[in-house]
Amino acid sequence: MATGQTPRSRRLTSPIREFIATQSSGAVVLLAATVVALVWANSPWPDSYEEFWQTELAIRLGDAELSLDIRHWVDDGLMALFFFVVGLEIRREFDMGELRERRRVATPVLAALGGMTVPALLYLAVNAGEGSAVHGWAIAMGTDTAFALGVLTLAGQRASPRTRTFVLTAVIVDDVVALTIIAVAYSEDVSIVALAVAVALFGVVLVLKHSGVRHGVPYFLVGTGIWLATLISGVHATLAGIALGLIASAFPPSREDLERVGAMWRLFREQPVPEYARTATRSLATAISPNERLQHLFHPWANYLIVPLFALANAGMVINGDVLREAATSPITLGIVLGLVVGKPVGIIGVTWLASRFGFPLTVPWPQLIGAGTIGGVGFTVSLLIAGIAFEGRELDDAKLGILAASILATLLSLLVFRLIGRLPQRARTAGQDRLAAPIVDLADPVDPEVDHIRGPVDGKVTLVEYGDFECPYCGRAEPVLRELTQAFGDDLTFVFRHLPLTDVHEHAQLAAEASEAAGKQGRFWELHDLLLTHQDALTYPDLLRYAEDLDLDVDRFARDLSSRHFALRVTRDVESAEQSGVAGTPTFFVNGVRHFGAYDLESLRAVISRELAAPRQAG
Numbered sequence: 001m002a003t004g005q006t007p008r009s010r011r012l013t014s015p016i017r018e019f020i021a022t023q024s025s026g027a028v029v030l031l032a033a034t035v036v037a038l039v040w041a042n043s044p045w046p047d048s049y050e051e052f053w054q055t056e057l058a059i060r061l062g063d064a065e066l067s068l069d070i071r072h073w074v075d076d077g078l079m080a081l082f083f084f085v086v087g088l089e090i091r092r093e094f095d096m097g098e099l100r101e102r103r104r105v106a107t108p109v110l111a112a113l114g115g116m117t118v119p120a121l122l123y124l125a126v127n128a129g130e131g132s133a134v135h136g137w138a139i140a141m142g143t144d145t146a147f148a149l150g151v152l153t154l155a156g157q158r159a160s161p162r163t164r165t166f167v168l169t170a171v172i173v174d175d176v177v178a179l180t181i182i183a184v185a186y187s188e189d190v191s192i193v194a195l196a197v198a199v200a201l202f203g204v205v206l207v208l209k210h211s212g213v214r215h216g217v218p219y220f221l222v223g224t225g226i227w228l229a230t231l232i233s234g235v236h237a238t239l240a241g242i243a244l245g246l247i248a249s250a251f252p253p254s255r256e257d258l259e260r261v262g263a264m265w266r267l268f269r270e271q272p273v274p275e276y277a278r279t280a281t282r283s284l285a286t287a288i289s290p291n292e293r294l295q296h297l298f299h300p301w302a303n304y305l306i307v308p309l310f311a312l313a314n315a316g317m318v319i320n321g322d323v324l325r326e327a328a329t330s331p332i333t334l335g336i337v338l339g340l341v342v343g344k345p346v347g348i349i350g351v352t353w354l355a356s357r358f359g360f361p362l363t364v365p366w367p368q369l370i371g372a373g374t375i376g377g378v379g380f381t382v383s384l385l386i387a388g389i390a391f392e393g394r395e396l397d398d399a400k401l402g403i404l405a406a407s408i409l410a411t412l413l414s415l416l417v418f419r420l421i422g423r424l425p426q427r428a429r430t431a432g433q434d435r436l437a438a439p440i441v442d443l444a445d446p447v448d449p450e451v452d453h454i455r456g457p458v459d460g461k462v463t464l465v466e467y468g469d470f471e472c473p474y475c476g477r478a479e480p481v482l483r484e485l486t487q488a489f490g491d492d493l494t495f496v497f498r499h500l501p502l503t504d505v506h507e508h509a510q511l512a513a514e515a516s517e518a519a520g521k522q523g524r525f526w527e528l529h530d531l532l533l534t535h536q537d538a539l540t541y542p543d544l545l546r547y548a549e550d551l552d553l554d555v556d557r558f559a560r561d562l563s564s565r566h567f568a569l570r571v572t573r574d575v576e577s578a579e580q581s582g583v584a585g586t587p588t589f590f591v592n593g594v595r596h597f598g599a600y601d602l603e604s605l606r607a608v609i610s611r612e613l614a615a616p617r618q619a620g
Contacts, residue, residue, distance in 0.1 A: 087245020
């Protein structure tokens with residue numbers, strides 16, 4: 001399987017794709033932790049579960065002491081780091097992902113708000129007049145990110161990529177609103193002084209950021225102070241985590257940063273001494289945005305350790321006949337189940353329908369929206385967090401049972417819905433397709449038949465753009481695949497080649513690119529293109545002249561064009577368009593303007609192109 005790439009910088013992966021991959025696999029660990037918690041709480045030693053998590057753990061510094069039980073260290077401490085990662089993801093989506101185009105995001109955001117409002121109202125309707133039970137109204141509002149994306153993984157290809165994007169956008173909104181609710185509605189005896197200290201320290205972080213400080217130690221120290229002040233203030237400490245995550249901006253590496261990194265590594269290669277090694281390593285790290293670096297560092301810890309540990313600390317409860325009979329008639333349990341299993345899809349689908357009446361574009365077809373709505377009922381992490389704040393004792397057990405039951409029911413219902421969607425006729429499966437928002441185009445510079453090099457028809461149903469380097473070995477491996485694809489799809493496929501010579505790693509790449517343009521001036525671009533990729537180990541000036549002679553070009557004219565650097569600006573045009581499109585290495589592909597991730601072997605690209613051909617054409 002062809003997956004290699006010569007890196008121009010650290011390869012930029014799709015924010016959504018990377019996030020989904022980690023969250024989906026983390027769902028397995030989260031499920032295992034939940035099962036362990038329930039088995040532990042129902043073991044022959046059920047008291048040991050609560051005794052362990054209620055064990056006090058104190059940190060002392062002189063006369064100052066911070067003492068919490070282990071469960072609160074997890075809920076208020078480690079979960080702040082989890083929501084820090086959530087804040088990072090939200091910021092990255094706003095800077096580089098689906099949320100960067102505000103209008104297209106309006107529908108899933110409104111749908112998410114509807115999917116939180118309707119469950120809360122249903123819960124309140126069931127628990128009206130039930131005294132303290134009303135306090136749990138926000139429990140039914142949340143959707144668990146890991147479990148929801150895990151369900152999408154189980155649904156497989158029946159759930160479209162647009163559905164995954166929709167669900168991720170919705171759960172991001174859920175997390176933001178839920179934490180706001182926790183801060184506003186579930187914070188008691190707030191200390192204004194401590195809260196003011198937290199705000200002042202947050203201002204220090206902003207000053208550090210705008211002063212260009214990139215070292216992590218100052219941020220860690222001030223961030224710890226913000227968490228501590230927030231905890232003392234009475235506002236739930238997880239709010240500090242998400243606030244800090246939101247200020248870590250995401251951006252692709254600039255050309256200047258990449259050139260600086262290349263220069264430092266060449267200096268280290270010439271003189272491999274510790275000083276240059278440190279400088280090169282630091283320059284490489286700072287070329288990547290703070291958001292990307294922090295995601296890479298903390299995301300696995302959050303999903304494979306922190307969230308499962310939270311489930312282990314909070315999901316355990318004794319389950320027996322008396323508990324089940326009590327829960328079966330408990331307004332708390334019934335309100336949560338009704339809110340999550342019924343309220344979530346009703347709110348998401350209903351508000352989306354209303355938004356579409358007012359001219360907002362759909363982002364998924366109606367059948368897929370129904371599936372996404374049912375997935376919204378898979379509430380767990382945030383629901384348990386709110387339940388632990390709102391209730392204790394028997395009421396907390398009723399809430400936990402409601403959350404577990406609703407999550408199981410919503411999962412089964414979601415899988416059933418997607419299975420039924422897979423059996424629908426094509427017309428029914430794509431209901432609402434004509435009203436979908438056009439996908440975000442990642443290709444910054446549209447294909448121009450007057451300038452670009454095109455193999456195949458200029459108006460094929462699918463346009464495949466490659467950014468390549470004639471000296472890149474991975475481009476050489478991809479070339480026969482691309483040629484076979486153009487033959488296989490005939491008039492349906494337009495193939496475009498654009499230059500991205502990686503001059504810092506391939507010394508002959510720029511000259512080869514200009515040579516291909518010189519051949520193109522004589523009408524033989526593709527012939528030389530194929531020759532160069534076939535003879536990647538022979539791209540010197542004499543080699544290029546020999547190829548020109550083999551192709552019966554006007555060799556004197558070809559040599560003059562090469563010597564005069566006549567086509568350097570044409571190559572630069574492609575390089576600049578690659579930068580604007582966030583291209584980080586070669587080869588990089590775009591299918592109908594959308595960046596292709598993953599393998600580029602024959603079967604993988606054939607599947608992507610076939611999927612594009614099968615998709616209904618967007619109106620307008």
